[in-house]
Amino acid sequence: MHSDHIAEWILSLVTSRDRAASIAGDLTEGAAARGAVWFWTGVLRTAASLLWRGLAERPARVAGVAAASLAISVALWLLVAGLSVVALVAAHIKSGHPVEVVSIGYSIWFFVPALLIPLLTGRLLARWAPGREMSACLAYAIICSICCFISIALFPPGNRFSVSVHVSLIDAAPLALVVAGAVWGRHRRLRALQV
Amino acid sequence: MHAGHSLGEFEQVVLLAILRLGDSAYGVTIGAEITACTRREPAPGALYTTLDRLEDKGLVSSRMGDPTPQRGGRAKRYFTLTASGLAAITRAQQAYRRLLEGCEIPGLTYA
Numbered sequence: 320m321h322s323d324h325i326a327e328w329i330l331s332l333v334t335s336r337d338r339a340a341s342i343a344g345d346l347t348e349g350a351a352a353r354g355a356v357w358f359w360t361g362v363l364r365t366a367a368s369l370l371w372r373g374l375a376e377r378p379a380r381v382a383g384v385a386a387a388s389l390a391i392s393v394a395l396w397l398l399v400a401g402l403s404v405v406a407l408v409a410a411h412i413k414s415g416h417p418v419e420v421v422s423i424g425y426s427i428w429f430f431v432p433a434l435l436i437p438l439l440t441g442r443l444l445a446r447w448a449p450g451r452e453m454s455a456c457l458a459y460a461i462i463c464s465i466c467c468f469i470s471i472a473l474f475p476p477g478n479r480f481s482v483s484v485h486v487s488l489i490d491a492a493p494l495a496l497v498v499a500g501a502v503w504g505r506h507r508r509l510r511a512l513q514v
Numbered sequence: 515m516h517a518g519h520s521l522g523e524f525e526q527v528v529l530l531a532i533l534r535l536g537d538s539a540y541g542v543t544i545g546a547e548i549t550a551c552t553r554r555e556p557a558p559g560a561l562y563t564t565l566d567r568l569e570d571k572g573l574v575s576s577r578m579g580d581p582t583p584q585r586g587g588r589a590k591r592y593f594t595l596t597a598s599g600l601a602a603i604t605r606a607q608q609a610y611r612r613l614l615e616g617c618e619i620p621g622l623t624y625a
Contacts, residue, residue: 323586334566337578337591342562344581344588345541351584361558368559372566 322355323347326362332453332502333369336509373454384447385458389466392440399432437493441500449508452501460494519571519602527552528564529603532574532593540579540590541565565593573599 323343330339342365350358374381406428411417441456448455521529531547532539539547541561549555568574579590595603614622 327588337589338562338566340588341578341591342541342558344585344590345545346558347586347588348542348584349545364557364559365562366559368557368563369566372563 322358326358329362329366330369332505333366333373370453370457373451374457377451378458381448381451381455381458382462384444384455385462387447388440388443388455388459389462391443392436395432395436395439399429399436403428433493434496437496438500438503441497441502442504443500444497445501445504445508452505453498456494456498456501459497463494519573519598521602521606524556524560524564525568525573526603526606527556528561528568529573529595529599532595533600533603537592537594539593544593568599569593572596573602 323346326346327339327343330342333339334342343362346358346361346365349361440459444455444459445452527548528544531544531551534551535543535547541558544565545556545558545561548561565574565576569576573596574593575596576591576593579592581587581589
């Protein structure tokens with residue numbers, strides 16, 4: 320994959336494919352005289368501007384989608400945590416001694432939702448904000464950060480409750496997986512439109 | 515008061531550049547025309563978001579040209595002013611003209 324194809328792919332995440340191709344073409348044409356640094360600066364600045372535009376044009380709608388996705392993500396994590404507690408208590412009652420929580424089974428039990436919940440969140444963002452998937456991811460990241468700051472302010476470290484709140488929010492915020500889910504959803508939508 | 519789109523300064527600059535370029539207005543030439551006329555190079559991000567916004571407002575329309583090898587086989591996107599784009603830039607420039615009338619600005623000859 321050539322660098323201009325990578326640039327076109329990056330731009331296609333924040334605008335339509337034909338617009339991304341024409342912008343990448345313009346930047347490629349300009350880069351012949353100005354060099355690679357100008358090209359990549361242009362790609363990143365254009366992508367950032369288009370990303371911000373997607374959020375700034377409909378802030379309430381995009382923020383609402385992000386907040387709803389975050390709420391679902393946190394709810395799923397609380398469900399996983401609740402089921403874990405039930406399973407641990409049941410195992411404790413059955414065996415009659417404390418259960419070892421650092422086990423392979425326990426790790427897998429948490430690894431699978433740690434992978435699936437952010438991907439699902441990204442897919443939700445893509446489904447609810449078609450055409451503005453990356454802007455919805457940006458709004459999601461901003462709302463996650465605000466929630467983390469508020470939770471730290473309300474439940475300072477040392478409080479037992481604060482641990483569960485922080486873990487729920489932090490586990491809900493592996494942004495790379497959320498973005499991967501949103502990109503996946505966007506590609507599926509565009510492929511369906513082509514068919 | 516006129517109903518319709520109010521234009522920001524950079525939107526007016528972009529519309530005027532498209533108007534000057536006629537049929538050859540696409541991203542690279544629009545940027546070069548703005549640089550030549552204003553002596554300020556527009557940031558690519560600002561230029562493309564403004565072009566998108568103007569197109570969404572219906573002030574410009576675009577068509578795809580033929581792919582060229584120096585652009586990695588990608589087509590140029592040519593822009594032209596629509597009737598409402600022309601009306602919007604006319605209104606904005608008339609407002610500037612009314613503001614300039616009677617002003618004595620050193621170095622500016624107003625006819």
